[in-house]
Amino acid sequence: METGFVGSIILAVLIVWFALTLWGAHHLKKYRAEKAKQRRARAIEAEMRQDIADRAVQKKVAAKILRESGQKP
Known part of the structure; x- marks a missing residue:
């Protein structure tokens, strides 16, 4: 009886761990994409400022x- 109970607890922990891992990976991917977008925007802005x-x-x-040649600028 206890083996089934312990096994179900272990299974539940593994399921929760797997779900949290997937959730974390998804949000990490979104976070990295947002950071890359911000980097690109900053690079474009810096290029515009340089221009x-x-x-x-x-x-x-x-x-x-023009001044040196005697003309008005």
Whole structure:
């Protein structure tokens, strides 16, 4: 009688462990996907900021060249 009871407890523990493992793996996958999406967004934003900075530098250089040549920028 006790063997069946202990066996059912062990089986229940294994089922709960398996369910929690599957649940954790699913949520870990979602978490990693969200982090990857955030990394991509940050990379795109950094690239856009760099492009804006590059354009500002180009405008300053062009204005300096025009001033040196005697023209108004």
